[in-house]
Amino acid sequence: MEKAQDEPSLSAGLDPVEGEFVRFFVQVATTLNLPRSVGEIFGFLFAADEPRPFDEVVARLGISKGSASHGLKFLTKIGAISLVYVPRDRRTFYEAETSMRKLFSSALNESVRPHLEGNARLVEGLEERIATAAPELGDKAAHYRNRTASLRNWNDKALVLLPLLDKLFSLPAPHFPFKLFGSDPEP
Amino acid sequence: MEKAQDEPSLSAGLDPVEGEFVRFFVQVATTLNLPRSVGEIFGFLFAADEPRPFDEVVARLGISKGSASHGLKFLTKIGAISLVYVPRDRRTFYEAETSMRKLFSSALNESVRPHLEGNARLVEGLEERIATAAPELGDKAAHYRNRTASLRNWNDKALVLLPLLDKLFSLPAPHFPFKLFGSDPEP
């Protein structure tokens, strides 16, 4: 067993600061209902200062190859990490997307928008159903239409606001346009 | 067209439109990682035109008293439904909050804000840890500080934007202030 280069403890655990990053993202993953292992992997890669290979993820975090494979695929799919090609090394290296803005933006577009669009179709189905059943419904029909109108209105609003939200988050610095609307008696 | 009135069979309790509402909210609950039963209960109450008692929730949805009790408590806690007092009736009645605006707003304040605030404290812990370990970290310290700065910046931004989002959603109608900032050569 030869050592190509003198890497510091590839098979050891995490140093205290890495551990803290991992803990943080495990916590975040938990609140997002994502598997713990996904949080661990992302935390590890987020803390790293350069791309890390598959086997290091496995060894340093002490998780199984199966978990690592699943987690890395998932994170890649949602755009939270990406593959990095390293010449003369057969292994795949991964690095975390460290721009929170991009992470947030892709979460918005990959996760929340599809759901909103799905909801929109379901609401349409609901409206149709009510229209069809209107004769038998009597004066309940009006009530039901009220309810669906509320759903549709909210959902449409949300869909329209998504890109706006995205924009708000990509603003450069901590100077936001407060008091966006309304009279603003400011000098 | 049989209307079994003495048959307490499975989904007999719901008329087609109610069923559709329930289906819709079960779907929503699923995407929010909430129990199916919570979606069912909310859907049923959302479709109703007036408050409904506990035992009707149980009977019409065909779920256990335990589930109903849990689900109603949960929905009450998050402010999605509320208790209604009905004179001369020993039972508790429930009604859904049907204003999507209010639902969204309380979700924001009860669910997402606490997490963001929790994250803020965790990031502070992380920063402290890095400061403490700085001597041993060498030039990695700067790298780690970079990473946490990114986290903190995003989290602070999110906290600041929350109330704004809330405001955006309470705007009356489908006329939003697009192009919020920047030069807007509008008539």
Next chain:
DNA sequence: CAATTGGTTCAAAAGTAATTGAACCAAAAC
């Protein structure tokens, strides 16, 4: 006061999701 009714609690059963590890494949090294 005993009986009934509305509702809660909790332990066990059923259902889901995550993790593991071994079998496996494919490319590279020998």
Next chain:
DNA sequence: GTTTTGGTTCAATTACTTTTGAACCAATTG
């Protein structure tokens, strides 16, 4: 060619969540 290495897949175990139902409590009713 054979062996080694990096990585994927998948069935089985483990861990967790949800639902149920029966026991129970606390008001009300008779």
